[in-house]
Amino acid sequence: MQKEVKRLDRVVIRFAGDSGDGMQLTGDRFTAETASFGNDLSTLPNFPAEIRAPAGTVLGVSSFQLHFADHDIMTPGDAPDVLVAMNPAALRANQGDLPAGATVIVNTDEFTTRSVAKAGYASNPLEDGSLSQFQVQAVPLTSTTVRALEEFDISKKDAERAKNMFALGLLSWMYNRTTESTITFLQEKFARKPEIAAANVAAFRAGYNYGDTTEAFAVSYEIAPAPLPAGTYRNISGNPALAYGLIAAAQRAGLELFLGAYPITPASDILHELAKHKRFGVRTFQAEDEIAGIGAALGASFGGGLGVTTSSGPGIALKSETIGLAVSLELPLVICDIQRGGPSTGLPTKTEQSDLLQALFGRNGEAPVPVVAAKSPSDCFYAAMEAVRIAVTYRTPVFLLSDGYLANGSEPWQVPSVDSLPTIEPGFIREPNGPDGTYLPYLRDAETLARPWAVPGTPGLEHRIGGIEKADRTGAISYDPDNHDFMVRTRQAKVDGIARSLPPLEVDDPTGDAKVLVLGWGSTYGPIGAACRRVRRAGLSVAQAHLRHLNPFPDDLGEILRRYDRVVVPEMNLGQLGMLLRAKYLVDVIGYNQVRGLPFRAAELAEVFKGVITDV
Amino acid sequence: MSEPVRREIPVTALKAKDFKTDQEVRWCPGCGDYAILAAVQGFMPELGVPKEDIVFVSGIGCSSRFPYYMNTYGMHSIHGRAPAIATGLASSRPDLSVWVVTGDGDALSIGGNHLMHALRRNANLKILLFDNRIYGLTKGQYSPTSEVGKITKSTPMGSLDSPFNPISLAIGAEASFVARTLDSDRKHLQGVLRAAAQHEGTALVQIYQNCNIFNDGAFELLKDADTRDDWTIRLEHGQPIRFGRDDVKAVVRDPATGSIRVEEHVAADDPRVVVHDAHNADPAYAFALSRLSGTDLRYTPMGVFRSVERPTYDRLLNDQLDQARAAAEPDLAGLLAGGDTWTVYQ
Ligand SMILES: Cc1ncc(C[n+]2csc(CCOP(=O)(O)OP(=O)(O)O)c2C)c(N)n1
Ligand code: SF4
Ligand SMILES: [Mg+2]
Numbered sequence: 001m002q003k004e005v006k007r008l009d010r011v012v013i014r015f016a017g018d019s020g021d022g023m024q025l026t027g028d029r030f031t032a033e034t035a036s037f038g039n040d041l042s043t044l045p046n047f048p049a050e051i052r053a054p055a056g057t058v059l060g061v062s063s064f065q066l067h068f069a070d071h072d073i074m075t076p077g078d079a080p081d082v083l084v085a086m087n088p089a090a091l092r093a094n095q096g097d098l099p100a101g102a103t104v105i106v107n108t109d110e111f112t113t114r115s116v117a118k119a120g121y122a123s124n125p126l127e128d129g130s131l132s133q134f135q136v137q138a139v140p141l142t143s144t145t146v147r148a149l150e151e152f153d154i155s156k157k158d159a160e161r162a163k164n165m166f167a168l169g170l171l172s173w174m175y176n177r178t179t180e181s182t183i184t185f186l187q188e189k190f191a192r193k194p195e196i197a198a199a200n201v202a203a204f205r206a207g208y209n210y211g212d213t214t215e216a217f218a219v220s221y222e223i224a225p226a227p228l229p230a231g232t233y234r235n236i237s238g239n240p241a242l243a244y245g246l247i248a249a250a251q252r253a254g255l256e257l258f259l260g261a262y263p264i265t266p267a268s269d270i271l272h273e274l275a276k277h278k279r280f281g282v283r284t285f286q287a288e289d290e291i292a293g294i295g296a297a298l299g300a301s302f303g304g305g306l307g308v309t310t311s312s313g314p315g316i317a318l319k320s321e322t323i324g325l326a327v328s329l330e331l332p333l334v335i336c337d338i339q340r341g342g343p344s345t346g347l348p349t350k351t352e353q354s355d356l357l358q359a360l361f362g363r364n365g366e367a368p369v370p371v372v373a374a375k376s377p378s379d380c381f382y383a384a385m386e387a388v389r390i391a392v393t394y395r396t397p398v399f400l401l402s403d404g405y406l407a408n409g410s411e412p413w414q415v416p417s418v419d420s421l422p423t424i425e426p427g428f429i430r431e432p433n434g435p436d437g438t439y440l441p442y443l444r445d446a447e448t449l450a451r452p453w454a455v456p457g458t459p460g461l462e463h464r465i466g467g468i469e470k471a472d473r474t475g476a477i478s479y480d481p482d483n484h485d486f487m488v489r490t491r492q493a494k495v496d497g498i499a500r501s502l503p504p505l506e507v508d509d510p511t512g513d514a515k516v517l518v519l520g521w522g523s524t525y526g527p528i529g530a531a532c533r534r535v536r537r538a539g540l541s542v543a544q545a546h547l548r549h550l551n552p553f554p555d556d557l558g559e560i561l562r563r564y565d566r567v568v569v570p571e572m573n574l575g576q577l578g579m580l581l582r583a584k585y586l587v588d589v590i591g592y593n594q595v596r597g598l599p600f601r602a603a604e605l606a607e608v609f610k611g612v613i614t615d616v
Numbered sequence: 617m618s619e620p621v622r623r624e625i626p627v628t629a630l631k632a633k634d635f636k637t638d639q640e641v642r643w644c645p646g647c648g649d650y651a652i653l654a655a656v657q658g659f660m661p662e663l664g665v666p667k668e669d670i671v672f673v674s675g676i677g678c679s680s681r682f683p684y685y686m687n688t689y690g691m692h693s694i695h696g697r698a699p700a701i702a703t704g705l706a707s708s709r710p711d712l713s714v715w716v717v718t719g720d721g722d723a724l725s726i727g728g729n730h731l732m733h734a735l736r737r738n739a740n741l742k743i744l745l746f747d748n749r750i751y752g753l754t755k756g757q758y759s760p761t762s763e764v765g766k767i768t769k770s771t772p773m774g775s776l777d778s779p780f781n782p783i784s785l786a787i788g789a790e791a792s793f794v795a796r797t798l799d800s801d802r803k804h805l806q807g808v809l810r811a812a813a814q815h816e817g818t819a820l821v822q823i824y825q826n827c828n829i830f831n832d833g834a835f836e837l838l839k840d841a842d843t844r845d846d847w848t849i850r851l852e853h854g855q856p857i858r859f860g861r862d863d864v865k866a867v868v869r870d871p872a873t874g875s876i877r878v879e880e881h882v883a884a885d886d887p888r889v890v891v892h893d894a895h896n897a898d899p900a901y902a903f904a905l906s907r908l909s910g911t912d913l914r915y916t917p918m919g920v921f922r923s924v925e926r927p928t929y930d931r932l933l934n935d936q937l938d939q940a941r942a943a944a945e946p947d948l949a950g951l952l953a954g955g956d957t958w959t960v961y962q
Contacts, residue, residue: 036958181956230962234954244952251948258708260700277951278940283708283933287700288733295697295730296704299673302691303709325694415957418949456689456705456712459668464637464684466692467676476639477684 003212004219005176010069011223012077013171015164016094017086018055019048019062022164027064029168029185033177034068035235035412038225041068042526043237044076044599045408049265049348056118061093070224074526074533076409078601084167086110086141088119095125100133105170107141107163137216141166148206152199162203169207176222179208231414238377238406239266241413242336243273245384247280250306252385253392253424256281258300260293261310265348266407267338270310290315294322294335301331304428304455306388310336313355314345320363323397325467327367327491330442330451332391332398334384335369339403341597350597351404353522354573359399360551360580366488368495370394371550373401375525378413380406385422386548390498392424395450401550403572405599406523429454429461434473439463441475449494499552505560509543510536515616517564518609519589521547521577524570524600531605538606540613550577558585565616568592570605630661637687643678648799648826649746653685655805656744660686662806663813665713673702675727677719677753679746679825696727699734699743706739707930713813716743721751724760724780731820735791738817739929742809745782745820746799748827749834756830763911768830783906783921786820787899793819794902795920799826800839804918811920817928837913849878849908851919853894858882866890867908876904878915894923 013030017023024045034041044065053060067077082103085091087110098104106126116124125131126138145166149159165186172179183201190197211217250257259282261271275284283300287293290311297307309319316337326333339355341347359371370390374383380402387400429452434440439461442451454461463475471478472486507517520528525546535542545560547553561567561581567589569578575591582589592608594600635657643649663670670688674680676695683690693701698716706714716734723731723745734741750768751757757770761782765774786794793815797808805823812819824835837843849859849867857867860880868879868888876890896902902922909916 032956036956038958038960225960228960230960232953232957232959234957236954247951248948251946256708258704260704277946278937279944280946280948280951281937283937285704285707285933288729291697292700292703292730292733295693295700296707299691299701299704299706300708302671302701303705303712305708307704321694322697329691415953418952456671456709457668459666462667462687462689464639464672464686464690464692466683467694468692 003217006219006221008221008223009071010067010073011082011175011221012065012067012080013082013084014063014065014080014094014097015084015167016061016063016090017164018089019050019053019060020055021062021086022161023062023064023086026164026168027066029182030171030177031066031235031410032181032185033172033179034066035233036181037178038228039068039070039223040072040226040228040412041066041235041410042073042076043067043410044405046598047349056087056089056115058089058093058120061090063090063094068223070226072226072228074530075599075602078603084171086163086167088116088121088125091125092119092121098134102134103137104131104134105137105139105167107167108138109140109142139170139210144210145203145206149199149202152195152202154195154199158196159199162200165200165203166207166210169204169209170211172204173208173211174217174220176220179204228412229414233412233414235410236378236413237408237410238374238380238402239269239338239408240273241378242374242380242384242400242402243270243277245381246274246308246334246388247277247282248381248418248421249385249388249424250282251280252421253306253388253426255304255306255392255426256283257308258297258305259284259308259310260287260296260300261285262287262290262293262315264290264312264315266340266404267310267312267315267336269407270336270338290318291322294319294333298322298326298329298331298333301333302329302456304453306332306334306392308334308336310338312338312340313342313358316355316358317362323369324363324365324367326397327363327369328467328470329465330395330491331453332395334387334391334398334400336384336400336402338407339401341595347597349404351523351599352572352595352597353403353524354576354595355401356521356550356573356576357579359401366492368492369397369399369551370495370498371399371401372548373522373550374406375522375546375548377406377409377411381413383548389422389424392426393450393501394448394494394498395453396495401522403523426453428458430458432460440473441465442470443473444490444494449490449497496552499549499555502549502554504556505545505547505554507543507545507560508532509541511541514541514543515565516568516609516613517543517545517561517566518568518570519545519547519561519577519581520570521550524572527600527602527605528570530602531600531609534602534606535609535613538610540610542609542613547577553584558587561585561587561589566590566612568609568612570600570608572600630667632657632661634667635660635687637685639684641685642681644829646828647678648748648828649679649682651799651802652744652746652805652823652825653682655802656809657686658802659806659809662810663713669711670713670715671705672715672717673698673705674717675719675722677722677751678827679717679719679752680722682717696722696725697730698722699727699730699741702741703734703737703739703929706741707933710740710930710934714741716741718743718745719752720745720747720749720759720761720782724782724785732785732789735786735789735818735820737929738790738792738926740817740931742812742819743821745822746825747782747822748825748831750827750831752827752830779911781906781909782820782822784903787903787906787922791820791922792817792924792926793920794922795819796822796824796916796918798824798835798838798918808920811923815923817926835913838916838918847914847916849915849917851892851894851905851917851921853892853920853923856889856891858889867905876908878908894920896922897924
């Protein structure tokens with residue numbers, strides 16, 4: 001039977017199930033198939049903080065959302081067009097996000113009276129008509145999988161566990177994905193258990209064939225590849241991109257990278273990634289706590305390495321004192337904060353942008369630290385390189401801000417050629433720079449105000465530095481009032497002066513007549529960009545700018561802000577950038593703030609922007 | 617890169633004065649830190665390492681001002697964190713000779729966690745713990761090594777909490793080298809420094825140090841010519857542990873229980889006398905030695921309690937780098953592209 005194939009320009013699919021159902025793996029595989037097919041895509045994994053949250057409850061639901069299209073897209077999508085619900089809890093947790101008309105593929109086997117009740121439903125939603133506004137595809141996923149695997153010599157439990165591959169196969173048929181890469185993947189993943197590998201491949205194929213042969217699935221869909229710029233692409237999420245950016249920067253600077261870190265969600269994967277790349281001269285040190293992690297990194301920088309520490313909000317709080325020391329020592333150090341919901345332990349697996357002020361000000365004394373933020377998963381690579389450039393050039397600790405959404409979300413990335421990457425010059429000093437062959441560790445470069453970096457092992461440059469205030473030039477202990485005033489101002493001037501090395505801020509204003517500017521930073525780039533497109537499609541004008549540098553701000557920022565009648569600043573916090581802009585530029589910016597642990601929805605932002613525009 | 621490079625330079629090339637800096641030393645007159653500084657500066661030429669390859673890292677406290685007075689590379693860091701900072705330095709630069717200077721508050725209060733982990737990790741660090749049993753720099757509060765009942769400004773009715781025995785603590789934390797010495801006994805101090813320097817791995821050296829302002833005379837029992845020989849147990853590897861005037865006292869092992877204790881009037885040929893074995897693999901022995909003394913110093917073993925060989929963290933880490941490089945050359949382009957790529961053509 002020849003089935004109908006419909007063309008779509010974009011689809012949002014959400015896989016949802018128990019934490020133990022393998023939804024993240026299923027999503028990853030569908031993403032890989034989609035990436036190699038050539039669609040543009042963006043993903044949003046969403047999972048509970050507990051490793052094995054109570055099975056069958058709404059609390060334990062894990063999901064993976066994927067948006068893919070035949071054109072370039074900026075977000076993982078506001079609402080799913082298709083929901084795959086592996087059990088009643090998964091349906092209940094996600095039902096509220098579905099627009100009318102959405103397709104819901106449910107695993108009917110799991111809708112027993114007990115499971116339905118455990119999910120918190122008063123009656124079975126498959127029977128009580130509460131899903132009437134959706135197109136429900138009822139599939140007995142578990143039993144069909146088990147039946148398809150009857151001839152395999154595996155336990156019933158193992159057979160049931162393969163149901164996610166059945167679902168993946170079904171969706172792969174529905175969207176005409178290529179299947180080879182998943183088959184190869186399964187064979188490699190279960191290489192040591194060939195029977196399990198074969199069973200999973202069989203389940204995957206069974207799902208595919210189920211779509212092909214079952215009458216209920218009358219239509220499959222085709223989403224053409226997106227016309228991306230020519231080049232080699234891969235799919236990448238933020239944490240590995242950040243790790244690669246650090247490695248690339250260290251290589252381009254000729255420095256050995258030293259990571260001192262203590263495990264914390266959602267930053268741990270950077271430690272895991274860097275630990276795999278020792279051949280690049282990368283040393284990873286799992287410390288006894290966050291304080292030791294950053295301390296060891298700073299020690300490595302003193303020794304002429306590139307010291308890096310990675311953490312999230314609670315760990316950054318512990319590092320504050322050492323960051324202050326690094327400000328005083330004026331040594332390169334990169335502090336990566338993969339932000340999550342706060343305060344305290346907060347929402348460990350959810351995203352937020354609420355550490356901006358901690359990064360800027362979370363220290364005693366006048367302790368300015370440059371702050372750089374990544375705007376998309378693949379952009380973590382370039383943000384990391386920029387953080388290293390500033391740290392090395394200006395001999396300073398630098399904050400690199402990412403967040404849970406960027407860390408785990410993914411998108412296609414045009415792989416850069418190594419030659420196209422900037423080089424970084426560590427410029428170690430090797431000869432005395434003072435009178436009579438002395439070494440002056442705080443004699444500054446006239447342009448950057450950076451001090452020299454003399455590394456142990458260099459004869460004649462032996463010197464002592466510390467956290468006590470230092471005399472200008474000599475670095476000797478000094479309690480002199482005027483010297484302290486001078487040193488405080490000089491450290492500030494050094495950080496402020498980084499702005500001179502920054503390109504002008506790009507403002508996207510296609511019609512050139514916008515009266516409203518939307519200014520963002522960090523991971524809101526995608527949703528803000530998608531919202532601006534919607535506004536423009538509706539015939540209105542809006543300008544968009546996005547900050548890579550949060551400290552110092554680009555020199556032209558004040559002038560740009562004043563050019564517009566209104567400036568809207570959406571943030572996943574209660575208005576931290578907004579406060580800085582008001583304080584520094586006396587511009588009455590309009591904040592739009594959410595702290596739901598999830599990225600903004602483009603449609604919602606678009607309505608906000610339209611409201612401001614029509615109000616002007 | 618993994619083999620620590622120890623350059624052979626003539627021992628005579630450097631003098632103690634080469635290790636002095638132009639900084640005015642700011643300890644109180646009479647402070648035991650002066651004697652330790654002089655002993656260390658006097659010992660440094662013997663180390664046989666050029667000045668530029670030596671680094672002193674300290675925390676905060678009177679004792680932690682030490683690096684400013686050593687003409688080597690140095691970092692005066694923050695309270696308690698020196699072992700962590702030095703670990704990063706030593707493991708990324710195995711060619712350097714890295715020394716940590718810390719106090720009893722710095723190492724055992726705020727920095728207790730780092731000390732413990734540095735000891736078990738065994739990177740190539742020499743940790744000099746200046747133990748004056750008081751917080752000097754903050755003007756005389758009791759410390760984690762102060763005796764119970766210590767009257768200080770923060771404990772006007774006497775301190776309540778039991779002190780650490782830093783030697784016992786270090787042995788419990790898997791330290792591969794643990795020793796104790798005294799600020800005023802220059803020869804002994806330098807002997808211990810020598811042994812620590814020769815040890816590959818983390819060495820903890822507790823140095824009893826007099827704070828003549830806030831805890832004067834704390835170690836007088838071990839210094840006064842009238843009492844010191846009665847109470848000091850000198851540990852020398854391979855030697856029977858005899859001490860006291862005319863060596864009448866000894867550390868003996870009870871043949872029935874295996875436990876050790878001090879006995880007086882022990883005959884010269886008594887077979888129960890313990891022969892000191894610093895290389896004993898079983899830490900229980902060194903631990904038992906460390907328990908011979910109470911906080912009142914009545915019986916204080918001095919010298920190297922334990923010195924055993926164990927792979928060092930810096931060596932192991934750098935070996936892993938070498939192994940990784942031997943398996944395949946670093947290929948940045950390959951890393952960035954990863955396994956799954958696709959190409960978009962014009
Ligand atoms: C984070 C922090 N907390 C407290 C202090 C104050 N402080 C400085 S030194 C010190 C205790 C020093 O005692 P010890 O380590 O025994 O050194 P000593 O001065 O006796 O040589 C304290 C509490 C500090 N500098 N930093
Ligand atoms: S306070 Fe005590 S330890 Fe500190 S310098 Fe004075 S005598 Fe030495
Ligand atoms: Mg002290």
